[in-house]
Amino acid sequence: MKNDPTLLVTGGCGFIGSAVCRMAVSRGLRVINVDSLTYAANPANVAPVADSPLYSFEHADIRDADAMTRIFEAYQPTAVMHLAAESHVDRSIDGPTAFVDTNVMGTATLLQAARAQWEAIGKSDDFRFVHVSTDEVYGDLGPDDPAFSETTPYAPSSPYSASKAASDHLVRAWHRTFGLPILITNCSNNYGPYQFPEKLIPVVILNGLAGRPIPVYGEGTNRRDWLHVDDHADALLTVLEGGQPGRTYNIGGDNEQANIDLVHEICRQLDAHPGAPGTDHAALIEFVTDRPGHDRRYAIDASRMRDELNWTARTNGSDGLSATVDWYLSNRDWWQALTDQAAQRLGQGNKTR
Structure with a gap:
């Protein structure tokens, strides 16, 4: 792949997408952020790069074929980083068809626009389409099962993971x-x-700060591997630059733990933090009814990333969590605006019933 591509990022105002935009611009790449600005997108996420001459924003929906064609023709990107997706499992249980519409039909529309661009530039060997998916497409693991590899059969459990599997x-x-x-x-x-x-970690932090119950599904024994978003953004740019077309790469943080252990660790950090009220945040933990089809365990074998692309996660789990707690305590304006908007939407919904 040639140096300094024009990178089109879908969903670049979301959590992971904005991390990619910030990192790519910091590395001197030209970035076109395409986002429809649904509830989980926030333009404030890209504020650090919004004024850069390397950054452009397009308010558009990946399901809109005309808009995608216009954007590809206008910017002629040499690479696509596709992150736009409905991604919250609980929401997929409440409204599954929206996930099929965005994650499946949206991806198909984007693929067609990317294909047209690739063909217009003579099917260049430098073009790349990076599709960002999830380990949830593999289903779940037993306590002693080996970690997911790139050849693990797909067995999605939720409407969300099924829609991502379909897009893959x-x-x-x-x-x-x-x-x-x-x-x-x-x-x-x-x-x-x-x-x-x-999401789980912000819920624990923000409920702990507010003195509200901290909900934990079931008994909290479900296990996950946790990956810092900056490590993920770095891995994605590594795949973009050096990955082999047609290949799949699993990206993990080498940081597997039970949900309840993670929650207790956040509570301990809140207890010790001078900016957090209270000294026994674990007392706020409340076990709630498990969600339907809740996967027991995810674990990632990221050896292909290490062996082929010389990439491993660099963020220590405890240090990354501590820095995350610090960030939320130092950026109240960012999350307060989002929680206020959520409360307003809920209030409007109650009025219509």
Whole structure:
């Protein structure tokens, strides 16, 4: 791949997408951020690079074929980093068809626009389409099962993971059928700054700060591998630069632990933090009814990233979590605006019932 590509990032105002935008611009890449600005997107996430001459924003939906064609023709990107997706499992249980619409149909629309661009530039060997997926497409693991590898069969459990699995298959089909130079990444659970407040780690931090109950599904024994978002962004740019087209790369943080252990660790950090009220945040933990089809364990074998691309996660789990707690305590304006908007939406919904 040639140096300094024009990188089109979908979902670049979201949690992971904004990390990619910030890092790519900091490394001198030209970035086009395409985002429809749904509830989990936040333009404040890209404020650090918004004024850079390397950064452009397009308010558009990946399901809109005309808009995608216009954007590809206007900017002529040499690479695509596709992150735009509905991604919250609980929301997929409440409203599954929206996930199929965005994650499957949106990906197909984007693939067609990317294919047209690739063909217009003579099917250049420098073009790349990186599709960012999840380890959840593999289903779940027993306590002693080996970690997910790139050859683990797909067995998605939720409407969210099923829609991501379907989009993965579409991306592979566009490679096999049309030759589009694609790469697929499957990552473990991300955490870090700018994560939308409905996700587990922000929920624990913000409920702890407010003295509200900290909900934990079931008995909290479900296990996840945790990957710092900056490590993930670095891995994605590494795959973009050096990955082999047609190949899949699993990205993990080598940081597997039970949810309840993670929650207790956050509570300990809040107890010790001078900016957090209270000294016994673990007393706020409340076990709640488990969600349907809750996967027991995810674990990532990221040896292909290490062996082929010389990449490993650099953020120590405890240090990364501590820095994340610090960030949320230092950026109240960022998350307060989001929680206020959520409360307003809930209030409007109650009025319509």
